[in-house]
Amino acid sequence: MEFRALHPEELEPWFDHVGHVFSTSRQYFVNHWEGDPWKDPAGIRVAVDKGKIVSTLRVFSRAMFLHGEHVSMGGIGEVSTLPEYRRRGLATQLLKDAIRFMEEREIALSSLHGSQRIYSVEGWESVQRHQAMQHFSRRESTAWTIRPADFDSQNELAQIATLYDNYSRKFNGAFVRDNLAYWTDWVKTESPDAWVAEKSGKLEGYIAVAGKLSVEEFAVSDAQFSQDRGKQLFEAMLGHIIAQKDAETLEVEYAAPIADGFNAPKVHTYGGTMYRVINADKMPSRDALPALLYHQPAYLTQGLQSHHIFWPTDNF
Known part of the structure; x- marks a missing residue:
């Protein structure tokens, strides 16, 4: 052998x-x-x-x-x-x-x-991840224009990549995507149901979903994050997507560290x-596992139970 x-x-x-x-x-x-x-x-x-x-x-x-x-x-x-x-x-x-x-x-x-x-x-x-389960209802946003992401536009793709990079680095475990080919050749294939939220010609949010209904990945601008960790925008994007699916209410599974997930009605652990x-x-850091993935240095601390995230889009 x-x-x-x-x-x-x-x-x-x-x-x-x-x-x-x-x-x-x-x-x-x-x-x-x-x-x-x-x-x-x-x-x-x-x-x-x-x-x-x-x-x-x-x-x-x-x-x-x-x-x-x-x-x-x-x-x-x-x-x-x-x-x-x-x-x-x-x-x-x-x-x-x-x-x-x-x-x-x-x-x-x-x-x-x-x-x-x-x-x-x-x-x-093994390092546990926390997943939230919560019902969201259909609604149309008046604050943002929410539409499918255009991965064929280099300008839009660059904006999405910047949103992703700035947001995902606030957590531990998300993959770095510093090659745009990964977005066009991997992300577009693995998570094709992707949406953006736009205001005054600028992207402020990005989300990819699958099935009926789980969040594959999410990102918001620093400005939206500083307000409420992106909670309002997260809910607005999900409400629009639910409306496009011609449903009134859907239970959504998503990573608990994002938006207000740790306060969702149901939070379960995945090991x-x-x-x-x-x-x-x-x-x-010399921290041992699992603390290495759960905790962030002081300047990135958000008061969360865990900062550990893995976006399903990157699954291998």
Whole structure:
């Protein structure tokens, strides 16, 4: 059994492997590869038996906001083993291999979505996220013009990216999106139901939603945030979207740290995000997990129970 990085010429067989093991569309994994401006074949770690890929995982090269700073992050995803090769410790060996890879690349932190014991054994720790559930009613805004986002407009995309950057850095865990190609190739594909709130030709809010109805991501201008953490604008945008869905009232799920989420009628915890410090000297704080993700330095403190956010749009 050989454990190594994927060779570039093995990309098509790798797509076949993950599509087969996950029993989902092969195109999903192709999109995650082609839409990723930071893709790196060396980040795909494989176990190969007699020339055949039998187990794999992918290290997604990202940066995330942590204590207001950009921190390099390796996301572990697409962990998959052929059924006939399971219970042989291949995934464990690939995780160890991925840790060495991230150490060599001087990546500060790693995250993944899961709760299996295999991850905690190798050093990943679960950090809870808080989700709010609340009913909102249809309404038409008189303060803002709310309309679908235009990702094909470079000017609008730049405004959205600025809103996102200024807002998301107030929390811990959101990904840095400093490459506009990520917006056009990944975000547009993963969260196509996106809206903006405009006033006097300037964007003051951005939201992406899915299903019926969950918030995939949200951002407001600093001016709106300073008033009420963006609560009025958040409610106005949801009210407009609900009206467009021809509904009167819908229950909405969203990240509790945004707007007034911690005061919603229902707040529940979600423990499926795990983190592992890879290179401690690259971290902005020596705090241990989970406090590292919950707390912010004084200048970013908002009096919240937790500052930990992950936008589902960035899921891998």
